[in-house]
Amino acid sequence: MVDSTITFIMIPIIGAMIIFGAGFIRNKFYKPKYEGKVQKPGKLEGCILKLLILVELILVGLVAVGVFAREPDIITISGVLALFILVIMMILKYATDTSYQENNEYFILKIRKKEYQVFYENIIDWRPAFKEIALLDPSRLDGKYINVNIKLFKPEILLRKLSDMTFDGKFYNPDEMYKEDPYRKNQIVNYLVNNYYGYLIEDYKKRMENTFDNERKN
Incomplete structure (x- = not known):
């Protein structure tokens, strides 16, 4: 036994x-x-x-x-x-069995026999996933999210673009689950820092820290 x-x-x-x-x-x-x-x-x-x-x-x-x-x-x-x-x-x-490439306008993700070309300006939502980031492009007929592996690849342009769009308010969500962070600014900062991409958003991190300090003082 x-x-x-x-x-x-x-x-x-x-x-x-x-x-x-x-x-x-x-x-x-x-x-x-x-x-x-x-x-x-x-x-x-x-x-x-x-x-x-x-x-x-x-x-x-x-x-x-x-x-x-x-x-x-x-x-x-x-x-x-x-x-x-x-x-x-x-x-x-x-x-x-995959590959990835990006430029300042779009990225191309190949997964086995499928290829996805996504323009950053068309992205309407993103979700954190395990070792990935899931993106919603309304041009896809099936309405499913596209998962980009952030461990196998270095999608630095994509992540920076998402940060910019998040802080510009593009992903504002008034749902109950986001009531503490409807603009999802904290979420994108925490996601990138926890996945070793914090160096891409040093300016946003400082902005968030300053905001937090001012709120504590008030």
């Missing part, structure tokens, strides 16, 4: 360590690969994929050892982790 308990405690701990380690490396060292003005997933993604393949082979080998030695704990831990790594590999492979 004790061995089984330890087994099922170790599985999520090891999985969390793998996810945290990969995220830390990406945040610190990741850079997209540039082919002219087109951004593509960088070399780090390929290195991570190769590393995961190596880990997967080791885990499969451990499963075989566990079967041969009749050790259920080894089989369980290695098997679950091998399945977990396989899912990550599939997601990584699926997510990296």
